[in-house]
Amino acid sequence: MPRISRIEMYHVAVPLETAFRPSWIPGYPQTENRFDLIRVITESGVQGWSAGPSMGRERRGFGELIGPYLIGLDATDIPLMQQRLREMAYLGLRNSWIEPAFWDIKGKLAGKPVYQLLGAEAGRIKLYASTGELKAPQARVEEAEARYAEGFRAIKLRVHDFDERVDIAQVAAVAQAVGHKMTIAVDVNQAWRVTAVADAPLWDLPRAKRFADACADLGVAWIEEPLPMDAYAEQAELTRYSRVPIAGGELHTGGLAELKMMIERGCYAYFQPDAMFTGGIGETLEVIRLCQAAGLKYTPHTWTNGIGFAVNLQLMAVGGDRAYSFLEYPLNPPSWTVEKRDALLVSPFDHERGELELPTAPGLGFEIDLRALRRYGTRFFSMGKLGLAWHALRDKGFQAAREIHRTRLTQGVNSRASA
Structure with missing residues (x-):
């Protein structure tokens, strides 16, 4: 033993x-x-x-x-x-x-x-470049073009302005510039709003619906966490209303019990539990199975550090046909880089043209x-x-x-x- x-x-x-x-x-x-x-x-x-x-x-x-x-x-x-x-x-x-x-x-x-312990096989995972900072429309377009040149075919933007017109303008600029060649998602970061240093916008259901309408017209792939994390009824209503899939569930520390309730209520179309917060690998496996049974998509949140990324990479492989096409890949140079994210790992999880080969080392796949x-x-x-x-x-x-x-x-x- x-x-x-x-x-x-x-x-x-x-x-x-x-x-x-x-x-x-x-x-x-x-x-x-x-x-x-x-x-x-x-x-x-x-x-x-x-x-x-x-x-x-x-x-x-x-x-x-x-x-x-x-x-x-x-x-x-x-x-x-x-x-x-x-x-x-x-x-x-x-x-x-x-x-x-x-x-x-x-x-x-x-x-x-x-x-492999959990029944999945080795292979390659497609990645989406997950940005982390707010930028003006032209700067965001340049960033998207840079990620495309590196091989990424999907990108997630961040919006967080008090004026919803500013948020929509950024999405529109990126969609017009790269929407024909890249999948675009948008993270609103409303589920766990933080005001420790400065104030932050607080969305309600009407604003979320207006944003969803605008994103649908712009061809956005999904909208992430546009409402507070415990606004379950509003989340479900927005998910039913929106022509764009609504995603979330990354930091629900209530774990399996809370996420099971949210799946049953139809809070999101895509669930994004991060095993480092939402019950570990064991409970996240159950969330994946519940998504499979309910016909919902699964794609984990990975924005913590290289070890957290490694854990959720293992689970993405287990997601099977319910896993979304792309896995989140945190990248925001020159500040948040692979080298800084994975600084403790002998072999950082560096992508190859927007893809990553699943590690074959035993355990979580890092040293x-x-x-x-x-x-x-x-x-x-x-x-x-x-x-x-x-x-x-x-x-x-x-x-x-x-x-x-x-x-x-x-x-x-x-x-x-x-x-």
């Missing part, structure tokens, strides 16, 4: 060449690609990795919750790992981003990529560059079995620690799993 013997956590900050100004956080010049990295090590030395985006060092101290919950358990018992992560989330800490690390271990032990990790990362937590024992003594005292240990041996999941 591949028991977990050690857990390490790192905070990573990769400096960007120039400031990146994400459309979804108005007024915020992002100067680093920040995320927290977890390494799970089994008794036999197999390592599983995963990473969750971060704004700062908000997860400091989180390891003291993770370690006692996971050390000693079977890393490949995915339902048990999901349950433990769910329990940790009861206090408000959502942990979907950790779950792929256990799939990484499972795939490595089987000697297969995760997508961590340990030199880059030392350069950009700071380890803030490390615990093994001995450290767990000392933590219990220090935190609980001898009597309570001994009682907990005895209970785990006789009644806990550890003893049942090893029986």
Whole structure:
């Protein structure tokens, strides 16, 4: 049984060449690609990795919750790992981003990529260039032409202006310039509106309908998240009304239960769960199956970091005939580049003429560059079995620690799993 013997956590900050100004956080010049990295090590030395985006060092101290919950358990018992992560989330800490690390271990032990464990075959994936900043119409046209020259045949624009005429003008300019040769999608970023630095537009159903009408006339392929994430009734009404498919579902931390409800209500025509937020690989697989049963399209959100991209790439391969034609490929040079997105990976996920060959390496298909990790990362937590024992003594005292240990041996999941 591949028991977990050690857990390490790192905070990573990769400096960007120039400031990146994400459309979804108005007024915020992002100067680093920040995320927290977890390494799970089994008794036999197999390592599983995963990473969750971060704004700062908000997860400091989180390891003291993770370690006692996971050390000693079977890393490949995915339902048990999901349950433990769910329990940790009861206090408000959502942990979907950790779950792929256990799939990484499972795939490595089987000697297969995760997508092959799940029944998919190797092949090539078409990509769409996903922009991240707001631009004037002419600058956006130039960007689209640059992506076309690189081999992309699909692009996603960002709109986020208080004046809807400005948004429509940008889409119209791009459609007129490249609509005959590129698939165009538009992300409105209303599902998780952020006003931490500056104010942001707040769309309602009438504005969303007017925008949908304009996009239909311009031949747009889909509109992404034009309404608040919990406006379920309005989403469903817009999806029924619009001549353009409405897409969304990327950051619904309610996971499978919430997305299942949204599928049943017809909130979107295309569902875009990001496994790093929406329940991990296991729950996202169920979302894919629900989309298949309902005749809906699936294409994951991937805009986090290179590891998050790798996880959702595996799931895109599993999507089968319900997967949309293109996978999101975050790219916004000169700030958000492949090199900065995938800075910790030995082999970045660099595209070839707008396509990507599925990795054949076992697990999640990437290798961590340990030199880059030392350069950009700071380890803030490390615990093994001995450290767990000392933590219990220090935190609980001898009597309570001994009682907990005895209970785990006789009644806990550890003893049942090893029986």
